[in-house]
Amino acid sequence: MRTLDAREAFLQKYYANENELFVSLRNLAKVNKCDHMIVAPSEARTLKFLVEMAQAKKVVEIGCLYGLSCMYMASAPSVSKIWTLEKNQENAKIAQSFFDQSSEKNKIQLLIGDAHDNLKQLNAEGPFDVVFIDADKSGYPNYVRWAYQNLRVGGLVICDNTFLGGSVWGEDIERKTQTQIKAMLEVHEELAQSGRWSAHTLPSFDGITVGIKL
Numbered sequence: 001m002r003t004l005d006a007r008e009a010f011l012q013k014y015y016a017n018e019n020e021l022f023v024s025l026r027n028l029a030k031v032n033k034c035d036h037m038i039v040a041p042s043e044a045r046t047l048k049f050l051v052e053m054a055q056a057k058k059v060v061e062i063g064c065l066y067g068l069s070c071m072y073m074a075s076a077p078s079v080s081k082i083w084t085l086e087k088n089q090e091n092a093k094i095a096q097s098f099f100d101q102s103s104e105k106n107k108i109q110l111l112i113g114d115a116h117d118n119l120k121q122l123n124a125e126g127p128f129d130v131v132f133i134d135a136d137k138s139g140y141p142n143y144v145r146w147a148y149q150n151l152r153v154g155g156l157v158i159c160d161n162t163f164l165g166g167s168v169w170g171e172d173i174e175r176k177t178q179t180q181i182k183a184m185l186e187v188h189e190e191l192a193q194s195g196r197w198s199a200h201t202l203p204s205f206d207g208i209t210v211g212i213k214l
């Protein structure tokens with residue numbers, strides 16, 4: 001989890017108070033030094049809120065880590081199934097152990113391996129209502145193309161970290177690769193300018209861009 005400033009603490013108190021399972025997941029991530037990769041409580045609540053507003057039944061998540069964002073989205077009452085994709089075997093093993101303890105476990109299917117390969121086997125399960133992208137940044141353009149082909153009209157693509165640490169407007173560019181910056185700018189151009197989406201970026205910690213498929 002990122003630094004819990006006063007604004008985040010306020011939002012968490014009213015809107016995103018986390019249960020014991022989520023707290024233990026975040027604690028394990030802290031021990032394993034990957035807690036900064038997990039969406040903050042208010043962002044996780046935003047995700048679930050978007051899924052609820054879309055009345056989403058079928059959801060795809062690209063980038064599972066330990067499964068926190070997946071379990072948030074799965075807890076939206078409308079969701080009947082969520083496929084979550086994770087490349088790293090160890091992360092996937094830990095995520096599955098949390099899913100097994102979750103009341104949403106019957107809704108969740110974890111696909112282990114590179115999402116660029118595994119997404120192909122999901123084509124037949126669509127169209128989907130929501131696709132959440134939170135994995136390799138240079139892969140985002142490819143994931144957004146897949147989302148467009150596999151979302152229903154009116155479905156949402158949700159992309160995390162679209163400020164890329166500020167590098168998309170020229171800050172801290174040395175912390176990101178040119179390939180990552182170019183890929184993220186391509187995503188903004190596609191979502192904002194292609195005419196295929198109605199889109200906006202929510203100014204969260206690192207930007208959450210949401211596109212409605214037109």
Ligand SMILES: C[S@@+](CC[C@H](N)C(=O)[O-])C[C@H]1O[C@@H](n2cnc3c(N)ncnc32)[C@H](O)[C@@H]1O
Binds near residue numbers: 038039063085
């Ligand atoms: C930022 S973390 C996801 C955090 C998670 N969405 C959450 O907030 O709880 C990104 C994850 O994507 C995985 N990943 C990176 N590249 C991938 C790929 N090509 N296919 C599948 N997973 C990938 C990483 O191993 C990592 O666990």
